[in-house]
Amino acid sequence: MSKYIIYPFIVGCGFFIYFLLWKFTTLSVVLLPSVSFFAFLPIVLYFEHKYPFKEEWNHNLGDFKADVITTLIILPVLTGAIEKIELYMNDSFLRFSWAEHFSFWHQFWIVFFTSEFLFYWYHRYSHKQKTLLKYHSVHHGAGRMYWANSGRFHFMDIIIQFIIYFIPIYLFKASVDVAAMLLMITAVTGTMEHANIRYSTIYLSYFFNTGELHHLHHSPDIKVCNKNFGKVTIIFDLIFGTYMKSEETRENLKPGLPFNKYMPVDLLGQLKFPFVNSKK
Template identity: 35%
Template sequence: MKTFNTRITTIVSWTAYPAVITLGLVLHQLLLNTPYPSKIMTYVPVILGAAIITFLESYFPYRKEWTPQISDVGNDLTFMVFIQIVLPKLLSFLFASTLLSYLKAKGIILKGFWAHQFPAFVQVIIMLLLADLLRYWLHRLSHEWGPLWSLHAVHHSPHKLYWVNVGRFHPLDKGLQFLFDALPFIIVGVSEKVLSIYFVFYALNGFFQHCNINLKLGFLNYLISGPELHRWHHSILIRESNKNYGNNLIVWDLLFGTWLLPKERAVDGLGLKNRKYPLDFASQIRTPFIKGLDKLEG
């Protein structure tokens, strides 16, 4: 029985990521051909992926001690709803719609700046590369410049990783991310189909980045910013957490020398040096404006 369980764990470790990502993208394409609203259908593969990842975390954990408490999940779900769902919709309305209306009124057309002539999957790859390049430098600056770090520290505050805390961001930090990896592509007229494919991959890959599943990505660790790499980014040590900035892809880290994946050891502690940093939603909205709560040197 032990040998059988070991084999199942090995199979899950190597196949779960590509299987769920592929399932999500294929299901999304099938749902786009139904008469139902495409925006709603985009969430179906994301929700299904979240359910599968939740199941896998329960039965194939990377570390059992990373299993969240009910209070942890409650705070993370609050972040997920308000920061990852409500806030982007609000920002799209306030910034994207307003800016597009202004540009239209001025007769400024920017659609020629995008590769509309290519197939959707090629456009998604282009968007992934460009969006990740912009996010790479925002993310890196958010670690290296104090004022931005005070916002981004909220995301690094958890002491364990599991998929639900992928959404733990301060609203100002999330707003900056929107300006870098969403707004530019909306302005140049990237189609709703391309944006939705990007969103499905963005969401599912983000869930996996933070998941507490014993996964092995092999050669994909030189292409995708997955969980094996992202755990080091959440290390309590600055020399380790200032690595692997990639949002979806890891290619820019390879190019700019910030890729890290030690083979001889596993990541140790996670989070901030200041273990008194508050973890509840209400307090973390205020923490960026309180001095002395950021990560210490290590």
């Protein structure tokens, strides 16, 4: 398959599965993104095996167990809980009712761009603020790029990120369908940002934060790491001057923390990392 077709094909498969399940099953909207993602994952695994960006990134570094637990268990549970809390909080508290009268797609785009704007600035700030950086370092401590470290986060980082990302859903009284769609698009594109797949997106990388861009964000070089902060879209990096695309830098990439810092590969070690390193 042409490297130019791979990204839109895989992302398209993810949303085809989502809409197929939405149309022809009686699945709860809350469960729909998770079930769709599990059906989508084998496609990513196939392409990682068939068209790896780097063969060595498909080799287990002792990190696989912890990454799978955080990506497939901890992350969905925490984000689902946060979503429910923000959707069902008291309607009288700081909510703008005008958006609930809009169509699904009007609501979606309002929430999407507001969420991405808030996330961009939080993510950028988390690379500077010492306490937040200790939590976020768990994600950046991955020694390779592949599908399962898309959800490799410290639980505190997950909670803060997703509270911020879902604030617009709550504020604008967006429908649960909008929340489910937002969860699905973050899951699909987030997996593709980290996936060990060789593809080229050309113009799509001026809207989506693809692996060509996000892999650079995992560089131990601080100047490179402090680029490409977007979650789904890269638009705010383009606007605020933090966009970077360099195939040469990506080809030579060895992911990890700066200054040769070591991140444990086991889950308990990662959970303890921000606290045992609190004075370092």
